[in-house]
Amino acid sequence: MSEAKSFRKPYKRPVDKLWWLKNKFFTVYMIREGTAVTALFAALEIILGIFLFGLCNLDAETATAETAAPYLWWVQDFLGNPLVIILNLVCLAASLFHAVTWFNLMPKAVRLFMNKNSTELLPDYIVKMGLYGALAGATVVILVFAVATI
Amino acid sequence: MRQFLPTPSDEPIYWLMFGAGGMVAGIVLPSILVIMILAGLGSPDLATGLLNFEQVKGLLGNWLLAAMLFGIVFMLCFYSLHRMYHSTHDLGFHTKLFWFMAYGGAAALAFITLGLQLLIYFKLF
Numbered sequence: 001m002s003e004a005k006s007f008r009k010p011y012k013r014p015v016d017k018l019w020w021l022k023n024k025f026f027t028v029y030m031i032r033e034g035t036a037v038t039a040l041f042a043a044l045e046i047i048l049g050i051f052l053f054g055l056c057n058l059d060a061e062t063a064t065a066e067t068a069a070p071y072l073w074w075v076q077d078f079l080g081n082p083l084v085i086i087l088n089l090v091c092l093a094a095s096l097f098h099a100v101t102w103f104n105l106m107p108k109a110v111r112l113f114m115n116k117n118s119t120e121l122l123p124d125y126i127v128k129m130g131l132y133g134a135l136a137g138a139t140v141v142i143l144v145f146a147v148a149t150i
Numbered sequence: 151m152r153q154f155l156p157t158p159s160d161e162p163i164y165w166l167m168f169g170a171g172g173m174v175a176g177i178v179l180p181s182i183l184v185i186m187i188l189a190g191l192g193s194p195d196l197a198t199g200l201l202n203f204e205q206v207k208g209l210l211g212n213w214l215l216a217a218m219l220f221g222i223v224f225m226l227c228f229y230s231l232h233r234m235y236h237s238t239h240d241l242g243f244h245t246k247l248f249w250f251m252a253y254g255g256a257a258a259l260a261f262i263t264l265g266l267q268l269l270i271y272f273k274l275f
Contacts, residue, residue, distance in 0.1 A: 014242070015241070020240070030240070033237045036229065039179060039230040040227070043259070049206075053270060054266050054273075058274055064196070065196065076193050076194070081190070095176070131176075135180070139184075142185070143184065149209075
């Protein structure tokens with residue numbers, strides 16, 4: 001940190017809180033930023049599940065409905081709640097929207113050159129196809145693994 | 151005359167975690183949400199159904215899978231709160247308080263998750 005005391009008093013222009021509704025481009029931009037909220041919700045769901053799993057009696061020789069009651073509440077009543085299912089579907093849609101926009105901006109953020117001797121960039125569609133392939137591959141691997149380890 | 155030296159920014163660290171979390175949210179999160187939706191619809195039991203008790207016991211008891219789950223949650227927390235902090239500027243809030251709330255909250259959630267996972271891991275095996 002600089003030791004100089006700042007005497008800056010920047011002028012903060014008053015902003016209309018709903019400025020982003022007046023232009024379709026800005027509305028899509030704010031929805032894209034809003035996908036972060038749904039990602040946080042998904043993370044909190046997972047953390048709640050881990051917490052309630054920790055509350056179970058894990059020393060029991062064989063798990064019964066009593067020893068695993070907190071976790072069973074999470075997986076049956078919480079995740080099975082119609083409101084939570086709807087929220088999870090919204091999160092899924094937001095996550096896929098985020099994925100599409102994220103993959104679209106990735107060729108602009110990561111500039112890959114064709115080779116060392118030229119300034120020609122790798123075509124955008126190759127980077128995007130790689131990312132969509134990663135999404136498809138990860139989805140298949142995780143779902144197959146989840147079903148196989150039941 | 152005081153020298154005004156450029157101070158190194160800490161933003162690259164957060165931006166790196168934001169970038170990694172964005173990848174996680176785009177590539178890994180959809181399938182995790184599908185699993186949670188299917189588990190909610192399937193109403194799993196102690197040993198039957200997707201995300202049943204024994205399956206999650208094996209997931210959290212395996213050091214590699216547990217570390218991967220922690221990494222996913224950690225990255226998601228920093229990604230989403232970083233993005234939400236920068237969105238507060240778009241809504242006209244320019245206060246450092248939100249910086250502490252966002253990154254403090256993300257760090258707190260990460261430490262809580264790590265602690266819970268370590269407790270569960272060492273309780274199990």
